[in-house]
Amino acid sequence: MTVLPYAVAAWLFGAGLYGIATSRNFIHLVGCLGICQSATYVLLLGLGYRWGGIAPIFYNHPPGTPAVDPVMQALVLTDIVVGATLTALLLVLTIQVHKRGGSLDPETLRPMRGTGTSVTAQGSQDRTGAGSERSAS
Amino acid sequence: MTPRLRIGLLALAGLALLPGTAAVTAGLPAFGATIAEYGARINAIAPGERHVANMVSAINFDLRGLDTLGEEFMLLAAITGTVVLLRGRRGEGITERAMRRPGRAVIPRSDAVVLACRIAGPLTALFGLYVVVHATVTPGGGFQGGVILATATLLIYLGEGYAGWRDAVRSHWLDAMEGGGALLFTFCGLVPMLFGAAFMQNILPLGTFRDLFSGGLMLVENLGVGMAVAGGFTQLFLEFMEETREADQPDEPGEETA
Numbered sequence: 001m002t003v004l005p006y007a008v009a010a011w012l013f014g015a016g017l018y019g020i021a022t023s024r025n026f027i028h029l030v031g032c033l034g035i036c037q038s039a040t041y042v043l044l045l046g047l048g049y050r051w052g053g054i055a056p057i058f059y060n061h062p063p064g065t066p067a068v069d070p071v072m073q074a075l076v077l078t079d080i081v082v083g084a085t086l087t088a089l090l091l092v093l094t095i096q097v098h099k100r101g102g103s104l105d106p107e108t109l110r111p112m113r114g115t116g117t118s119v120t121a122q123g124s125q126d127r128t129g130a131g132s133e134r135s136a137s
Numbered sequence: 138m139t140p141r142l143r144i145g146l147l148a149l150a151g152l153a154l155l156p157g158t159a160a161v162t163a164g165l166p167a168f169g170a171t172i173a174e175y176g177a178r179i180n181a182i183a184p185g186e187r188h189v190a191n192m193v194s195a196i197n198f199d200l201r202g203l204d205t206l207g208e209e210f211m212l213l214a215a216i217t218g219t220v221v222l223l224r225g226r227r228g229e230g231i232t233e234r235a236m237r238r239p240g241r242a243v244i245p246r247s248d249a250v251v252l253a254c255r256i257a258g259p260l261t262a263l264f265g266l267y268v269v270v271h272a273t274v275t276p277g278g279g280f281q282g283g284v285i286l287a288t289a290t291l292l293i294y295l296g297e298g299y300a301g302w303r304d305a306v307r308s309h310w311l312d313a314m315e316g317g318g319a320l321l322f323t324f325c326g327l328v329p330m331l332f333g334a335a336f337m338q339n340i341l342p343l344g345t346f347r348d349l350f351s352g353g354l355m356l357v358e359n360l361g362v363g364m365a366v367a368g369g370f371t372q373l374f375l376e377f378m379e380e381t382r383e384a385d386q387p388d389e390p391g392e393e394t395a
Contacts, residue, residue, distance in 0.1 A: 021146075047166075056192035057192065057275065057276055063181075063184035068176075070179055070196055071176040071179065073199050077193065077278075078197075078208050080206060081280050082208070082211065085369075093222065094326070095223070095380065096225075
């Protein structure tokens with residue numbers, strides 16, 4: 001059972017990567033990226049673990065008690081903070097994509113171009129289309 | 138690109154990475170046998186040298202404090218980018234008051250929800266503050282406590298509705314908290330240099346081990362980070378909520394619960 005944490009990390013990463021590759025929706029894609037990232041949490045915590053070690057907090061245990069690796073835990077903390085803000089940033093980009101293209105499916109979206117006339121015309125069309133949809137609902 | 142082609146490319150990339158992955162996996166230490174020397178040294182030395190019980194805080198705010206400063210500014214940059222992108226179409230003109238879209242139904246809240254939030258909100262805020270200031274003693278710290286504080290403001294939203302939430306939480310205060318927290322953290326690095334010490338050297342008295350006042354400079358740094366995280370995450374929520382409001386449609390002031 002000693003390979004279980006690494007196997008879980010690999011499985012999570014693989015599942016997330018498969019989701020990213022086959023994603024048909026950007027929100028789903030951001031979720032898959034989060035799953036890939038949770039694989040790194042498991043891997044880091046697994047690397048820093050020691051059998052019988054306490055958490056690296058010497059409050060109830062005197063300093064010198066065998067503890068797990070605090071560096072890995074600090075890295076996971078950094079990882080989580082970065083992940084949370086990055087998810088917010090990606091979701092905002094998703095909102096922008098939906099505003100411009102009217103869709104979240106990477107298959108149907110056209111590549112973005114500069115501020116050409118055709119793109120703005122299409123964008124405003126989509127916007128009015130989305131607006132009428134909203135008012136209908 | 139067809140889905141089948143995508144899977145094919147992914148499989149191909151996976152195959153190309155397979156030898157390297159196998160080599161690294163074979164070289165990993167056996168799970169749970171030992172920990173890296175750096176972490177073991179920190180566990181052995183830091184409690185005596187810095188008078189802190191929480192090794193994770195000792196790493197984040199003292200031994201590798203410079204890295205956390207970078208992380209703090211990455212957080213600031215990501216939140217600023219999010220806010221800029223969200224405000225891009227709405228423009229700079231932000232209102233202090235909650236607006237409501239005409240025609241949207243105002244759904245009343247049940248008394249049970251309001252009561253639960255009014256009880257839980259202050260307690261959550263208190264707990265968040267506790268987690269922030271006890272960073273060097275017990276599990277927690279500025280990042281964790283800051284997120285708990287941001288959760289406490291969300292409980293105001295859940296209990297009082299959007300208008301009540303906007304009355305209690307001012308956008309400018311959030312900006313000030315976010316930027317001021319990061320500034321406080323930076324000053325924690327710069328002020329020791331005025332006294333001839335190195336950048337972010339722990340010049341404050343280290344205090345008593347297992348006491349609230351321990352770790353010297355780390356307490357101040359955690360306060361800064363807690364402020365920045367609480368302000369930043371609440372700001373994110375505010376900007377996402379404002380996004381549900383259509384900028385090109387006339388708004389009317391009033392109670393907004395959606």
